[in-house]
Amino acid sequence: MENAKKQGRYDRIYKQLKDLMSKSEDANARMCSIASLLHHKMEGFFWTGFYMLTTDNRLVVRTYQGPVACMELTKHVGVCWSGINQQKSIIVPNVHEYSGHIACDSRSKSEIVIPVKNKSGRVVGVLDVDSDKLDVFDSTDAEGLKRIVSLIFK
Numbered sequence: 001m002e003n004a005k006k007q008g009r010y011d012r013i014y015k016q017l018k019d020l021m022s023k024s025e026d027a028n029a030r031m032c033s034i035a036s037l038l039h040h041k042m043e044g045f046f047w048t049g050f051y052m053l054t055t056d057n058r059l060v061v062r063t064y065q066g067p068v069a070c071m072e073l074t075k076h077v078g079v080c081w082s083g084i085n086q087q088k089s090i091i092v093p094n095v096h097e098y099s100g101h102i103a104c105d106s107r108s109k110s111e112i113v114i115p116v117k118n119k120s121g122r123v124v125g126v127l128d129v130d131s132d133k134l135d136v137f138d139s140t141d142a143e144g145l146k147r148i149v150s151l152i153f154k
Contacts, residue, residue, distance in 0.1 A: 001043050003140045010144030013041055014151075021151050030152045032063045038129070038148070039065035046108060046132040050116065051080050052125030059084065062125070070104040078102035083113035083126045089142040093135040105130070112137035114145045119153045 001009075020033050031050050039048035049064020051073060059073040059080060073080055077100045083090045092111045095101045101111075108130040116125040127149050131137070 003138070006140050007144065009041065010140070010148070013037055014144070014148055017148060017151055021154065027152050028063065034127070034148060034152070035063050035065050038145075042129075044131040044133055044136040045129055047105065047128070047130040049128055050125055051128055052116070053084070053123075059125070066130070067105050067107075070102060073102055079111050079113050080126050080128050083115050084123055087115055087123050089114050089146060091137045091139075091142060093137075095130075107132045109134045110136045112141055112145065114142065114149050116149050116152060 017034060017037060021030055024030065035048050035050065039045050047064065047066035047069065049066070049069060050062040051059045052062045054060055058075070061069045061071050075081065076085065079090050079092055079095070079098060079101060090111075090113045092098045092101070095103070095108055095111050110131045110133065112129050114127040115123045116127060118124045127145060129137070129141075129145070
C-alpha cells in the first residue's frame with residue numbers, strides 16, 4: 001500500500017479507536033478492539049495481537065486475530081523479546097533471515113513489533129503483527145501502530 005494511503009488509514013483507525021476507548025478503561029478490552037480493528041482494516045495483516053509480560057517475567061499471548069498462536073514465547077528469543085529487551089519497535093522484512101525467529105505459523109513472512117508501555121512508561125508487552133507477504137512493514141506502520149498502542153493505558 002502506498003505510504004500516503006497507509007498513513008490516512010492509520011489516522012482513521014486511530015480516530016475510531018480513540019472514540020471506542022472512551023467507553024472502557026479496561027486495558028484488555030482496549031487491546032481486543034485494537035487487535036480486531038487493525039486485523040480487519042489493514043492490508044497484509046495475517047496475525048495481529050498482543051504478547052504481555054506476566055508478573056514472573058514470561059511473555060504470554062493475550063488477545064489476537066488470526067491463526068493459532070504460540071501461547072508462550074521462549075525467554076529472550078525472537079522478535080517480540082527483541083522489542084521488549086530493546087524497548088523499541090522492530091521491523092523484520094523477512095522473518096526467515098531473523099536470527100532466533102520463533103515460527104508460530106510457517107506462513108508468516110514479515111513482522112513488526114511495537115512495545116506496549118503502561119502509564120508509568122514501563123514496557124509491559126508488545127503488539128505483534130505478522131504478514132504472509134515479505135517486506136510489508138515500514139516506518140509508516142511503526143509510527144501509526146505506536147500511536148494506536150499508546151491508547152491502551154491512556
